Amino acid sequence: MKQKIFLVFFSMILVCSMLAGCKKSVGTPEDNAVVEEDPEEEEEDTGYVFGYSCIDMENPYFDTLRRSLENTLGENEYQLISKDSGSDAQAQNEQLEELIEMEVDAVFLCPVDWEMVTPALEALQAAGIPVINIDTQVKEESLTKAYVGSDxxxxxxxxxxxxxxxxxxxxxxxxxxxxxxxxxxxxxxxxxxxxxxxxxxxxxxxxxxxxxxxxxxxxxxxxxxxxxxxxxxxxxxxxxxxxxxxxxxxxxxxxxxxxxxxxxxxxxxxxxxxxxxxxxxxxSPIRIGKEAAEIGIAILDGENFETTTYEDTFLIDxxxxxxxxxxxxx
The missing domain is CATH 3.40.50.2300 (Response regulator)
Structure with missing residues (x-):
């Protein structure tokens, strides 16, 4: 009798052990499918996109300034979207609204009219987009993060x-x-x-x-x-x-x-x-563009930067x- 009771008890322990061992593999392969993550999808895109709005790209000065910005930003694999207002203040404001809709990370701005650009600056501030004012200063300097220009x-x-x-x-x-x-x-x-x-x-x-x-x-x-x-x-x-x-x-x-x-x-x-x-x-638009690009990157990276920079000017005769x-x- 004792032997029979022992055998029954041993059998119950054996069954429980088998069930416990099988618990982790319950269900079909589909139920327990392992999702393999794509390494490319896993990496978040941290490349900044900057906007550039100038007075008139027909002026070689502003085109050289654009190329200087592009070169410095390109070294860091960042993108620049350029807008040419053609010396039209209203057109520039509309183009700045376009940059807001495109959700650029920051904007480099040479204003056509230092006063008329104010509504666009307010819109950029409301959208949380920092402005680096270059070459020609805006009237409402408090709406910009930094200024880079000549003396x-x-x-x-x-x-x-x-x-x-x-x-x-x-x-x-x-x-x-x-x-x-x-x-x-x-x-x-x-x-x-x-x-x-x-x-x-x-x-x-x-x-x-x-x-x-x-x-x-x-x-x-x-x-x-x-x-x-x-x-x-x-x-x-x-x-x-x-x-x-x-x-x-x-x-x-x-x-x-x-x-x-x-x-x-x-x-x-x-x-x-x-x-x-x-x-x-x-x-030197080359120096101005390089300095402005470096400051723009520093602003987005949360690093220290100069709020006002004047490049030297001199006479050529x-x-x-x-x-x-x-x-x-x-």
């Missing part, structure tokens, strides 16, 4: 200092400016500061929006209106080139033309012994133009 006031100042040396007794001058662009405002201010109390008379001034054709048309009218003109200070090199065309076509002599940028086309003119193109307050070269930007 524009000095760019105009060195032109004024050069004119004083060439015309020690003063003279009659014209100013071709662009009130909607703060960078040009600074250049004209610097120029006027340099020539103050030096015997110069400002015959006239006009808003040419930094555009070559507008500058040419305006200069044609000024040439008819003023029989004596000693110099013309232009807010940028594009305006200086337009002025040069008008002066050449008029066959007027003795007019000195100044620009700001240091573009290859203007440097080529400066290098000509008989050209009215006298000098340019030079800057017939005496040093060959040192800086005439085939590209300095």
């Amino acid at each position: 524009n006031r000095n760019a105009g100042f060195v032109c004024g200092e050069d004119l004083k040396k060439r015309c020690p007794d003063g003279g009659k001058i014209l100013l071709l400016e662009s009130p909607s662009m703060n960078s040009i405002n600074e250049r004209i201010t610097g120029f006027e500061q340099a020539i103050a109390n030096a015997g110069f008379e400002v015959l006239d001034r006009a808003d040419v929006n930094g555009e070559k054709e507008k500058a040419k048309e305006t200069m044609e009218e000024f040439l008819k209106k003023y029989p004596e003109i000693d110099a013309v200070m232009c807010g940028n090199d594009r305006a200086a080139l337009g002025t040069l065309e008008a002066v050449r076509e008029s066959a007027r002599e003795g007019i000195r033309i100044y620009g700001v940028d240091g573009s290859p086309e203007v440097k080529q003119e400066i290098a000509k012994a008989d050209s009215p193109m006298t000098a340019t307050g030079a800057q 017939k005496g040093n133009v060959e040192m800086y070269g005439t085939d590209g930007w300095q």
Whole structure:
């Protein structure tokens, strides 16, 4: 009897052990299928996408700035989406809205109009998209994360200092400016500061929006209106080139033309012994683009960055133009 009870008890233990051993493999292969994760899907895409909105890509300065941004971002395998407003402030605001819809990570901005861009800046801030303001400052600086540009006031100042040396007794001058662009405002201010109390008379001034054709048309009218003109200070090199065309076509002599940028086309003119193109307050879109790209990456990576950066500006004239070269930007 005891032997029978032992055998029954042993059999129960054996059955329980077998059931326990089989528990982990309960169900069909489909029920217990192991999902293999794709290594490529497992890696999250951390590549940043930046937007770039500038004043006018027909101006070689802004195209060079774009390429500098692309080169620096490309080294880190980040993408740049460029928008060309064609000097249209409303179009630029619409393009910035497009960049918001595209959910870019950050935006590099050269405003067409430093005030009219404010609504777009507010929209970018509301969307949580940081703005790196480059070249021309916006009026509402609190809506941007950083600014990278040239020492524009000095760019105009060195032109004024050069004119004083060439015309020690003063003279009659014209100013071709662009009130909607703060960078040009600074250049004209610097120029006027340099020539103050030096015997110069400002015959006239006009808003040419930094555009070559507008500058040419305006200069044609000024040439008819003023029989004596000693110099013309232009807010940028594009305006200086337009002025040069008008002066050449008029066959007027003795007019000195100044620009700001240091573009290859203007440097080529400066290098000509008989050209009215006298000098340019030079800057470097290559350095500005590189610095801005590095700051943009630092902002997105949560690293420290400079909130305001001014690149050096300097005079290029017939005496040093060959040192800086005439085939590209300095």
